[in-house]
Amino acid sequence: MAGTVIFCTRCRAPLPAGQYNLHRMTPCPTCGADLIVAAFPALLADTRTGRIGERVIADDQASCFYHTSKKASVVCDRCGRFLCELCDIEVGAGHLCPACVAAGSAAGGETELDVRRTYYDRLALRLAIYPTLITPLFALYLTARHGRTRNEIVPRGQGTWIAAVTVAVAQLLGWAGLGLYLFL
Amino acid sequence: MAAEHGNYVCLTQGWLKSSRMTTLWLGEDHLLQETRLGTSHLYHRFYFRDMHGLIVRRTGTGAAFSAILIVVLALLVILMVSIGEAIPVWLGLICPLAALLIWNIARGPTCTSYVQTAVHVRHLPSLGRVKMAVAALQILRPRVTEAQGGGSPEDIRTAAITAAPTLMPSAPGGEPPLPPPAPAGR
Numbered sequence: 001m002a003g004t005v006i007f008c009t010r011c012r013a014p015l016p017a018g019q020y021n022l023h024r025m026t027p028c029p030t031c032g033a034d035l036i037v038a039a040f041p042a043l044l045a046d047t048r049t050g051r052i053g054e055r056v057i058a059d060d061q062a063s064c065f066y067h068t069s070k071k072a073s074v075v076c077d078r079c080g081r082f083l084c085e086l087c088d089i090e091v092g093a094g095h096l097c098p099a100c101v102a103a104g105s106a107a108g109g110e111t112e113l114d115v116r117r118t119y120y121d122r123l124a125l126r127l128a129i130y131p132t133l134i135t136p137l138f139a140l141y142l143t144a145r146h147g148r149t150r151n152e153i154v155p156r157g158q159g160t161w162i163a164a165v166t167v168a169v170a171q172l173l174g175w176a177g178l179g180l181y182l183f184l
Numbered sequence: 185m186a187a188e189h190g191n192y193v194c195l196t197q198g199w200l201k202s203s204r205m206t207t208l209w210l211g212e213d214h215l216l217q218e219t220r221l222g223t224s225h226l227y228h229r230f231y232f233r234d235m236h237g238l239i240v241r242r243t244g245t246g247a248a249f250s251a252i253l254i255v256v257l258a259l260l261v262i263l264m265v266s267i268g269e270a271i272p273v274w275l276g277l278i279c280p281l282a283a284l285l286i287w288n289i290a291r292g293p294t295c296t297s298y299v300q301t302a303v304h305v306r307h308l309p310s311l312g313r314v315k316m317a318v319a320a321l322q323i324l325r326p327r328v329t330e331a332q333g334g335g336s337p338e339d340i341r342t343a344a345i346t347a348a349p350t351l352m353p354s355a356p357g358g359e360p361p362l363p364p365p366a367p368a369g370r
Contacts, residue, residue: 005344006239007300007305008241009239009296009298010241018345020237020337020341020344021337021338021340022341023337033241034241035239035240035242036239036240036318036321037239038238038239038321038325039237039340039344040237040238040325040328040329040340041329041332041334042233042234042332043237044340045333114227115227116225116227117224118223118224118225119223119224119225120223122222122223123223126223153216153218153225153227154207155192155194
């Protein structure tokens with residue numbers, strides 16, 4: 001057994017198993033908070049323990065790239081290096097070595113390792129709204145530079161880009177009109 | 185890799201659902217929580233195979249907000265009737281608040297939702313309404329169960345009850361369970 005139970009999120013007391021998967025609100029026996037508790041099969045499954053990799057016992061066995069005394073059990077999906085169980089990092093349905101995980105995470109190339117993205121459409125909109133002569137120009141530059149780049153992880157529309165361009169152009173026209181009014 | 189660009193479905197979209205700074209997306213083998221921080225977005229993934237449970241706790245925030253709105257609306261209506269002048273101005277104050285009240289009631293009771301894994305309990309701020317959390321759970325449950333190798337909810341409950349004496353309570357995140365409350369009157 002996994003040696004774990006589900007806990008009340010208010011009082012952190014362990015909840016009785018009879019409260020799991022009832023599909024309705026039930027009170028916590030300790031604090032009385034109304035809870036819906038959904039338990040999944042992994043709660044009762046054996047916890048995956050750390051692996052250290054088997055030793056190479058025959059000359060014809062392939063060894064790990066990083067640990068030559070350990071038997072290779074899988075190949076890195078990106079660089080093709082042989083990996084022992086210790087070095088194998090499961091990412092989604094694939095296997096990566098520590099070096100590729102570090103490289104992918106740093107470069108932002110591996111979608112599943114991405115934890116942060118900067119979206120320039122929001123930055124462009126903020127610049128477009130800011131009431132100066134120069135910021136709408138930056139907003140238009142950002143639109144030209146990044147407007148066609150599709151780097152989003154989840155689906156995103158073009159609405160923010162359109163709003164940024166519209167506001168930037170409107171503001172520039174406003175500045176031009178003000179200039180004409182004042183100096184001509 | 186399993187979930188690539190375009191393979192996500194939003195779990196918390198729509199004007200009645202979430203207006204918070206976080207959004208939940210359903211991937212092929214994981215749940216993606218997107219948090220907006222200015223022009224950057226932070227992503228946190230919860231893989232179906234790692235989820236032990238989802239806990240939804242009802243809170244009184246929505247009811248308290250409605251109560252405050254009702255009191256303010258009642259005061260405004262009393263003032264409007266007693267003063268009896270500038271009715272459009274009063275209505276201009278009352279109507280948006282009434283719309284806010286209706287919107288809050290239509291969204292249903294508030295809650296806080298957490299996902300529990302073997303090593304942590306993580307808050308899901310975007311599941312802030314019971315209706316939405318229940319709907320998300322209905323979508324999630326079959327996927328998580330499939331990813332973890334089956335078992336109906338009732339089977340899991342029965343197995344958990346059977347296994348209960350052998351289970352060692354150990355709170356994910358390292359914090360031990362709180363001691364029982366002290367007797368009253370001390």
